[in-house]
Amino acid sequence: MSDFSIAFIGAGNMASSIIGGLTASGHRAASIHAADVSTESLEHLTRVAPVTTGTDNAAAASGADVIILAVKPQVMAEVCASIAPVVAESDALILTIAAGVPIASYQRWLHTAAPVVRCMPNTPSLLGSGASGLFASPEVSSLQRERAQAIMDAVGTSVWVEEEQQLHAVTAVSGSGPAYFFLFMESMVNAGERLGLDRDTATALVQQTCLGAARMALESGVPLDELRQRVTSPKGTTERAIASFEAQGLRELVHNALTACSARSEELSNELG
Ligand SMILES: NC(=O)C1=CN([C@@H]2O[C@H](COP(=O)(O)OP(=O)(O)OC[C@H]3O[C@@H](n4cnc5c(N)ncnc54)[C@H](OP(=O)(O)O)[C@@H]3O)[C@@H](O)[C@H]2O)C=CC1
Numbered sequence: 001m002s003d004f005s006i007a008f009i010g011a012g013n014m015a016s017s018i019i020g021g022l023t024a025s026g027h028r029a030a031s032i033h034a035a036d037v038s039t040e041s042l043e044h045l046t047r048v049a050p051v052t053t054g055t056d057n058a059a060a061a062s063g064a065d066v067i068i069l070a071v072k073p074q075v076m077a078e079v080c081a082s083i084a085p086v087v088a089e090s091d092a093l094i095l096t097i098a099a100g101v102p103i104a105s106y107q108r109w110l111h112t113a114a115p116v117v118r119c120m121p122n123t124p125s126l127l128g129s130g131a132s133g134l135f136a137s138p139e140v141s142s143l144q145r146e147r148a149q150a151i152m153d154a155v156g157t158s159v160w161v162e163e164e165q166q167l168h169a170v171t172a173v174s175g176s177g178p179a180y181f182f183l184f185m186e187s188m189v190n191a192g193e194r195l196g197l198d199r200d201t202a203t204a205l206v207q208q209t210c211l212g213a214a215r216m217a218l219e220s221g222v223p224l225d226e227l228r229q230r231v232t233s234p235k236g237t238t239e240r241a242i243a244s245f246e247a248q249g250l251r252e253l254v255h256n257a258l259t260a261c262s263a264r265s266e267e268l269s270n271e272l273g
Pocket residue numbers: 009010011012013014015035036037038041057070071072073075078079097098099120121122123175
């Protein structure tokens with residue numbers, strides 16, 4: 001599994017984090033090629049791993065088993081045009097991490113019904129703690145699914161969805177999700193300060209509490225509501241805070257925010273489709 005060849009088109013933040021994860025998990029750097037218009041991005045990438053780099057997209061894609069498209073959605077049409085002649089002559093898997101662009105657009109821009117896996121990752125991939133949602137077009141073989149999953153598992157965990165439309169929900173939950181937790185943490189730090197802690201102390205307590213809660217949720221096997229109840233002593237302090245959140249409609253607030261996020265993802269798909 002670790003010997004298949006991978007071409008990255010776009011060598012920015014997400015590509016370098018995936019390449020870092022892949023090489024750390026044993027994938028040979030010699031079988032990874034990356035192309036980018038920015039020599040600065042390529043220089044940074046070679047400090048992450050000794051992969052082959054260049055500025056010619058088609059040359060990087062040539063002979064690859066998996067071509068990973070890691071550029072912004074706005075330049076995707078141009079990038080597909082640059083590799084279309086190579087894709088026409090190969091049976092490579094196209095794995096794209098761009099937000100919003102539908103599979104039908106790739107196949108139109110590539111002028112072929114290429115096998116495409118769409119992936120929605122998130123920024124904790126930079127630390128190997130990402131969460132990715134994946135969707136495969138019908139042309140994707142079982143070996144190609146395994147390869148796509150192996151690539152994303154190198155930077156965290158991944159789940160498959162059955163319908164392309166579900167990627168809007170994945171974006172709402174995990175793609176954009178880190179930002180919600182950062183906002184909640186910012187709010188807790190500010191509240192801690194207003195209650196009398198200095199900023200550094202409040203920040204350290206919030207960060208560790210967030211990490212500890214996430215680890216308990218992941219590792220204890222105990223349902224989330226049960227974990228919450230275990231903190232909430234009858235007639236104690238947590239009960240008051242939870243009652244305040246519930247009375248002010250926290251659950252509805254979260255539902256509305258994720259619905260707005262998913263709706264924006266749909267809008268983007270329509271603009272780029
Ligand atoms: N950041 C996030 O939280 C998430 C990002 N994504 C997706 O990941 C993708 C990549 O994002 P990210 O890594 O943050 O972006 P970056 O801007 O860091 O990387 C993209 C790279 O592609 C280069 N590039 C631009 N045009 C071309 C071209 N024609 N051919 C080859 N390379 C080109 C850019 O160069 P230059 O800078 O000179 O333009 C840049 O180095 C996006 O589609 C985004 O939607 C998905 C989920 C989460």
